[in-house]
Amino acid sequence: xxxxxxxxxxxxxxAIGLLAAVPACSGGSGEERSADGKLKVSINGQPPQTQxxxxxxxxxxxxxxxxxxxDIDLEPHEGFMEVESFSAKLAGGQLEDVFYVYFTDPAxxxxxxxxxxITEAVQGLPHVDxxxxxxxxxxxxxxxxLYGLPTANYSxxxxxxxxxxVKAGLDPDQPPRTWAEVRAAADKIAALGDGVVGYADFSKGxxxxxxxxxxxxxxxxxxxxxDGDSWKADFNNDLGRTALEHLKQMRWTDDSMGSKQLxxxxxxxxxxxxxxxxxxxxxxxxxxxxxKQFNGKYEDYGLAPVPEGKGxxxxxxxxxxxxxxxxxxxxxxxxxxxxxxxNPDRFDSFTQRYADGQQxxxxxxxxxxxxxxxALREQQEAVxxxxxxxxxQNYAPYLNAAATIKGHLEPPSAQQVYAxxxxxxxxxxxxxxxxxxxxxxxxxxxxxxxxxxxx
Amino acid sequence: xxxxxxxxRRLAENVTAYGLLSAALVVFAxxxxxxxxxxxxxSFQQVNFVDDPxxxxxxxxxxxxxxxxxxxxxxxxxLFTGLALVFGFAIPFxxxxxxxELRHARAYFRLVxxxxxxxxxxxxxxxxxxxxxxxxxxxxEGLRAAGLSGSAWLDSSDTAMLSLVLVSTWAxxxxxxxxxxxxLQTIPGDxxxxxxxxGAGIWRRLWHVTVPQTRFVLLVLLLLQVVATMQVxxxxxxxxxxxxxxxxxxxxxxxxxxxxxxxxxxSASALSLLLFIALGVFSAAYVRLxxxxxx
Numbered sequence: 001x002x003x004x005x006x007x008x009x010x011x012x013x014x015a016i017g018l019l020a021a022v023p024a025c026s027g028g029s030g031e032e033r034s035a036d037g038k039l040k041v042s043i044n045g046q047p048p049q050t051q052x053x054x055x056x057x058x059x060x061x062x063x064x065x066x067x068x069x070x071d072i073d074l075e076p077h078e079g080f081m082e083v084e085s086f087s088a089k090l091a092g093g094q095l096e097d098v099f100y101v102y103f104t105d106p107a108x109x110x111x112x113x114x115x116x117x118i119t120e121a122v123q124g125l126p127h128v129d130x131x132x133x134x135x136x137x138x139x140x141x142x143x144x145x146l147y148g149l150p151t152a153n154y155s156x157x158x159x160x161x162x163x164x165x166v167k168a169g170l171d172p173d174q175p176p177r178t179w180a181e182v183r184a185a186a187d188k189i190a191a192l193g194d195g196v197v198g199y200a201d202f203s204k205g206x207x208x209x210x211x212x213x214x215x216x217x218x219x220x221x222x223x224x225x226x227d228g229d230s231w232k233a234d235f236n237n238d239l240g241r242t243a244l245e246h247l248k249q250m251r252w253t254d255d256s257m258g259s260k261q262l263x264x265x266x267x268x269x270x271x272x273x274x275x276x277x278x279x280x281x282x283x284x285x286x287x288x289x290x291x292k293q294f295n296g297k298y299e300d301y302g303l304a305p306v307p308e309g310k311g312x313x314x315x316x317x318x319x320x321x322x323x324x325x326x327x328x329x330x331x332x333x334x335x336x337x338x339x340x341x342x343n344p345d346r347f348d349s350f351t352q353r354y355a356d357g358q359q360x361x362x363x364x365x366x367x368x369x370x371x372x373x374x375a376l377r378e379q380q381e382a383v384x385x386x387x388x389x390x391x392x393q394n395y396a397p398y399l400n401a402a403a404t405i406k407g408h409l410e411p412p413s414a415q416q417v418y419a420x421x422x423x424x425x426x427x428x429x430x431x432x433x434x435x436x437x438x439x440x441x442x443x444x445x446x447x448x449x450x451x452x453x454x455x
Numbered sequence: 456x457x458x459x460x461x462x463x464r465r466l467a468e469n470v471t472a473y474g475l476l477s478a479a480l481v482v483f484a485x486x487x488x489x490x491x492x493x494x495x496x497x498s499f500q501q502v503n504f505v506d507d508p509x510x511x512x513x514x515x516x517x518x519x520x521x522x523x524x525x526x527x528x529x530x531x532x533x534l535f536t537g538l539a540l541v542f543g544f545a546i547p548f549x550x551x552x553x554x555x556e557l558r559h560a561r562a563y564f565r566l567v568x569x570x571x572x573x574x575x576x577x578x579x580x581x582x583x584x585x586x587x588x589x590x591x592x593x594x595x596e597g598l599r600a601a602g603l604s605g606s607a608w609l610d611s612s613d614t615a616m617l618s619l620v621l622v623s624t625w626a627x628x629x630x631x632x633x634x635x636x637x638x639l640q641t642i643p644g645d646x647x648x649x650x651x652x653x654g655a656g657i658w659r660r661l662w663h664v665t666v667p668q669t670r671f672v673l674l675v676l677l678l679l680q681v682v683a684t685m686q687v688x689x690x691x692x693x694x695x696x697x698x699x700x701x702x703x704x705x706x707x708x709x710x711x712x713x714x715x716x717x718x719x720x721x722s723a724s725a726l727s728l729l730l731f732i733a734l735g736v737f738s739a740a741y742v743r744l745x746x747x748x749x750x
Contacts, residue, residue, distance in 0.1 A: 084715040091504040112503040112718065204610070205696070262589060262610055323505045415716070423700040426610070446701070449523040453717070 038073035042096040046076040098333040116321040151341035152369035153316030154283035158304040175304035189278035190256035198256035208425030209418025220310030224411040231451040236444035244436035298390040305401035314407035355387040362388030497724035515725035528709040538620040539684040551635030572629035580693035612702035638672040
């Protein structure tokens with residue numbers, strides 16, 4: 001086996017082996033102390049230079065934190081969570097002491113024991129008990145131990161175009177609350193003609209599956225359920241069929257979804273930004289995107305809770321701690337997370353900086369993520385109202401319902417599950433003869449096979 | 456001179472050569488051979504890069520065999536390889552024959568044929584993604600202009616794999632064509648003249664002169680193409696992500712998912728070991744068969 005062709009055969013094996021061959025170094029930045037005796041703590045989540053405003057805020061916060069904690073030397077790194085390089089960084093001792101995760105990551109990271117147990121260390125941390133319990137649960141194992149802290153979240157709602165509502169004779173202050181109302185509104189909006197679409201949905205790039213999941217959650221259902229230690233598909237039922245039948249009727253009976261299908265978020269945002277679309281399912285963070293990237297205006301958009309409101313798909317972000325970090329570093333890392341992201345004392349100053357920087361304030365998103373309960377939630381809402389520079393009343397229907405709607409996390413192996421469900425969405429939206437029951441039965445078999453791989 | 460003394464002398468004579476070789480040997484050992492051995496070992500382990508590796512016997516292989524995508528990935532890969540051979544083997548050969556027959560502008564056409572090879576694979580994939588766009592894509596616009604209905608291309612499980620093969624053929628045929636062309640130009644002209652005197656037409660000349668004379672190059676390239684196409688990754692990774700409906704999940708894409716999506720390096724190594732064994736067995740059998748037929 002000495003010829004070039006035999007070496008080609010070995011390429012995949014060598015590539016995986018090369019990664020695994022990296023000798024494990026000590027956790028995070030390695031060196032415990034800097035030259036001047038300070039405890040060195042590496043952190044990621046630093047925005048790139050191209051996001052000038054966010055980068056400035058982050059760097060200012062690092063400097064301010066270090067001034068307040070003279071024994072800690074933060075070492076900020078650009079970047080967030082990249083699943084592809086996570087293990088490589090951990091293997092090579094390059095994973096930061098405090099690292100960013102999406103809500104979809106912790107379950108697997110905890111199962112692989114790749115994050116530090118912070119149950120004890122978090123005891124002395126203020127305000128943690130006032131975070132929304134379902135968000136903290138994202139970072140717990142089955143035994144209730146805690147491995148990270150949530151810092152921001154989103155939940156799916158209904159974004160709608162207020163001027164089109166007015167044009168179609170609908171009240172923009174009374175957005176649809178059920179799927180039947182969505183259907184009726186979409187029909188009226190599509191009747192405006194000129195290529196205007198009443199309601200749009202995704203069906204490509206795994207986003208179709210993602211939205212079918214959100215739709216099912218809105219009806220009180222879920223894509224997958226825990227069955228002992230394993231997961232099982234949970235959509236081949238009346239709720240799944242109801243959702244698809246409804247979609248099919250809007251697409252083919254009412255013709256209120258336009259003829260162009262196989263859409264992704266960018267296509268739908270472009271339609272909404274150009275005033276050609278009445279409604280679509282989305283999280284609040286879509287609104288700044290519509291304005292900044294697709295020439296929309298803040299006052300044109302309303303945000304309603306997800307139709308039916310029996311549940312909603314939630315996502316978000318947070319931070320976990322390197323499993324190789326020393327207790328001292330864990331404590332320092334948690335101090336940073338609490339000070340920067342979970343700090344009621346900074347609600348006002350943090351929000352003011354966003355407002356001064358002409359960034360949108362008033363949305364249930366950064367700088368005011370909806371992660372608190374009780375008095376702290378009210379305190380944050382007051383600050384948000386004080387500095388609001390976008391029409392916060394347009395998002396009131398969403399916000400008023402948000403606290404009462406049950407949040408559902410994405411299923412395990414979410415992207416693979418969504419890829420399978422894309423096919424279902426594509427069939428319903430492109431084939432008038434599509435059979436929802438048969439589609440769901442086929443998808444169930446495939447999703448069960450995917451979920452069987454979850455360890 | 457005694458045998459040990461002879462050995463010592465030979466060693467002394469070659470010490471410079473060994474010295475010069477040592478750097479390359481160290482690099483190969485460190486970045487090629489050691490990772491390969493480590494990969495094989497990893498196939499029987501579970502690692503999380505925090506604790507010591509855990510020996511799990513054949514559990515990684517069992518997990519792979521229980522994954523329905525495992526069979527799908529092999530089937531898709533073999534389909535890709537088969538289609539890639541039909542297109543990627545015959546088209547460059549015919550292109551080389553045509554180029555060889557050209558009397559004018561041969562250098563220009565050679566450059567044109569080779570140009571796609573110069574594009575980075577990801578650029579090629581993204582370019583073709585636009586060609587294939589079912590809405591305003593180049594191909595469907597062309598079809599509609601000709602009064603035909605467009606195709607879903609990458610968006611349908613019926614046509615996605617064939618679309619990827621087209622991309623791959625277009626991107627790689629330049630190199631293959633040039634190798635064929637070089638082989639064609641070594642065929643003595645008097646063989647063709649003799650065939651012509653015997654009344655052979657163009658197809659008979661191709662079959663009885665060109666093919667036998669380029670047989671060795673054809674056989675080597677066939678093997679290289681099978682080995683390369685069995686490891687197809689870039690096109691499905693960039694263009695379809697394995698979809699629609701898993702119709703373009705290939706073995707290497709599945710391997711990538713195990714390693715970098717599921718972070719299950721043990722199973723990823725096990726899969727790469729299986730791929731290595733399959734290709735190794737194929738290569739050995741192929742070499743043996745072609746050697747026997749040559750004798």
